Amino acid sequence: MTHQLLRVQNFNVSSDGIGAGEEQSLANPFGLPGAERLFGWAGATASWPNRTDPGGSRGLDDYFTRDFTHNIGAEIMGRNKFGPQRGPWEDHAWRGWWGDEPPFHTPVFVLTHHPRPSFTLSDTTFHFVDGSPAAVLEQAREAARGKDVRLGGGVSTIRQFLDAGLVDTLHVAVSPVTFSSGLRLWESPEELTDRFHLETVPSPSGVTHHLFWRR
């Protein structure tokens, strides 16, 4: 029994459960029209990892952005979160969306069937790994040195780890917007309540925080 949790945090979906579009691109990383309506609540908080000015709210939403890095020692993400390319790498010039100072500050394990060499930007090192969810989680836990592991998304990566029974907690922010088509985390959050406790917490910002933890 490990005490290193696998945690989904600050994952954003529409009220109809959609977290990304089918067609992601360099110009439209989420592949959705107006995707900023999904994560605007986070950008308004004082603890948003990408904030460069001293402002921002310190209410409920700030507890969630503040918790993003707390006791996290590694992240696992799908290749579709890492970049818009699909299939074999044409070259290794693409180093993620996040510039020279990625907001992770830990090892990051990118799931892909097309390995490439690890590289480091500031205090984030990206590793490219192929394997079952359980095997990749084992690698990430070792790299996290006793801390928890964040499951960063996207939708299909989270579904894959949920199906394997490996997720301990999820924080999903549901926005009052609908997209109708796209990659769907769920039809309804109730789908997970056979395996997880669920608390729903409406925020003044308009999102409803959904907090799940294992039964």
Place this chain on the structure above:
Amino acid sequence: MTHQLLRVQNFNVSSDGIGAGEEQSLANPFGLPGAERLFGWAGATASWPNRTDPGGSRGLDDYFTRDFTHNIGAEIMGRNKFGPQRGPWEDHAWRGWWGDEPPFHTPVFVLTHHPRPSFTLSDTTFHFVDGSPAAVLEQAREAARGKDVRLGGGVSTIRQFLDAGLVDTLHVAVSPVTFSSGLRLWESPEELTDRFHLETVPSPSGVTHHLFWRR
């Protein structure tokens, strides 16, 4: 302009604003009948600092207990939180309520007009200081080495720092219980809204989290 905040966290009051009784004692540290109704919500969470078993909830309330130590480098507390004695120390045998492993893990500055030598228990060092709130905060900020400072209470210590305009954020959990008499943090939380933003967040546990941050 410092970025080291002074934060009140997990402070508990009744729905009529009372955080402690007038008469505190070794047998009744809070000086209130049934004071555990004020802080029971925290004890039910997975991240409660005094938890010794692996259980506990990971819903909304857990975000607040989890945040208790996050980016905190020092605590300031009133003497009445440190112990039930008043006036000059008869001896130095009393070393706080918390046993050999206090939950602070940082320097703690105890406000008192009756100095005594500093001492260390595990990774918590208690210092006994006399001075204005601003002067004590300055000492605590230096000890916190760039991190925030927690204002631990009790009621009159928080009031004193509020009156001096030194508090940046407050998290106060209001329980659905009334005590009628005792030490009162406020008549109503609205008293602070001229100086602070306020969000109120009801929790499934029955407490209502009150989140204040400076305007």
